[in-house]
Amino acid sequence: MPDLTQLIGHWGYSAIFFTVILGSIGIPVPEEAIMLLAGLLVWEKKLELSVVLIVGFLSTVSGDNLGYWAGRTYGRATIERYGQKLFISSERLDVMQNFVNRHGQVAVFLARFIPGLRFLAGPLTGIAGMPFPRFFLANIAGAAVYVPLIVAFGYAFGLGFAEYIHWIEGYLAKAEHLILAAIMMTAVTSFAWRAFKPKRWRRREK
Numbered sequence: 431m432p433d434l435t436q437l438i439g440h441w442g443y444s445a446i447f448f449t450v451i452l453g454s455i456g457i458p459v460p461e462e463a464i465m466l467l468a469g470l471l472v473w474e475k476k477l478e479l480s481v482v483l484i485v486g487f488l489s490t491v492s493g494d495n496l497g498y499w500a501g502r503t504y505g506r507a508t509i510e511r512y513g514q515k516l517f518i519s520s521e522r523l524d525v526m527q528n529f530v531n532r533h534g535q536v537a538v539f540l541a542r543f544i545p546g547l548r549f550l551a552g553p554l555t556g557i558a559g560m561p562f563p564r565f566f567l568a569n570i571a572g573a574a575v576y577v578p579l580i581v582a583f584g585y586a587f588g589l590g591f592a593e594y595i596h597w598i599e600g601y602l603a604k605a606e607h608l609i610l611a612a613i614m615m616t617a618v619t620s621f622a623w624r625a626f627k628p629k630r631w632r633r634r635e636k
Contacts, residue, residue: 438464438471443481447489454493455500456549462580469584479581486577490542494569497552498562509553523550530554535568542572 437445446468453461465486471477501509506527510520526547530537538560541551555565 438467438477443477443485446482447485450486450489451493451496454490454549454552455497456553462545465577465580466584466587469581469586470588471584472581473585473588482581483577486581487573490573490577491569493549494542494552494573495566497549498556498565498569501553501556502559502562503556506557509550509557523554526550527554527558531558534560535564538565538568539572542569542576 437449446464449459449464450461452459468477468482468486472479472482506523510523529547530541530551533540538551538555541547552565552569
């Protein structure tokens with residue numbers, strides 16, 4: 431996996447867009463990591479907050495919509511075969527399917543915040559036959575909360591990291607002063623000892 435910072439540096443906002451879409455449809459890519467990094471890069475003023483939020487929102491909604499139509503079009507059997515490649519058993523799919531069936535739009539909204547269920551919510555909702563307008567509204571609501579929240583976490587990490595760096599710099603500055611003072615005291619003590627040491631110690635050295 432290439433360094434995410436280099437990935438964004440080379441491809442810009444498109445790296446965020448396509449990574450989030452791929453993660454939303456179940457491709458094992460660092461979807462959350464790249465959104466957190468985007469928030470950190472906003473704090474570093476390397477990315478624009480408004481653009482990151484728009485790109486993150488559109489890619490999240492688009493990826494989940496693709497998942498919905500995949501489930502609606504290809505059905506449970508196809509999703510189950512794909513799930514086995516990601517070590518998702520039929521029993522686990524049953525649990526997730528029941529969760530979606532029972533809670534409907536609430537499940538679609540909450541799934542955005544639950545790793546493991548996030549990318550399956552769209553296909554399972556499509557399989558369940560939820561009308562697309564209802565899914566779309568719940569999907570938009572989830573993305574509208576999730577994207578700003580995770581970007582804010584990345585931004586807050588930047589703030590905390592900055593304070594940590596300032597603390598380290600202050601600590602090192604104090605340590606540097608203490609080391610310098612210790613060296614000076616050692617030098618002065620050594621000079622004073624050589625200049626004023628008792629005669630008996632001088633005779634022993636000879």
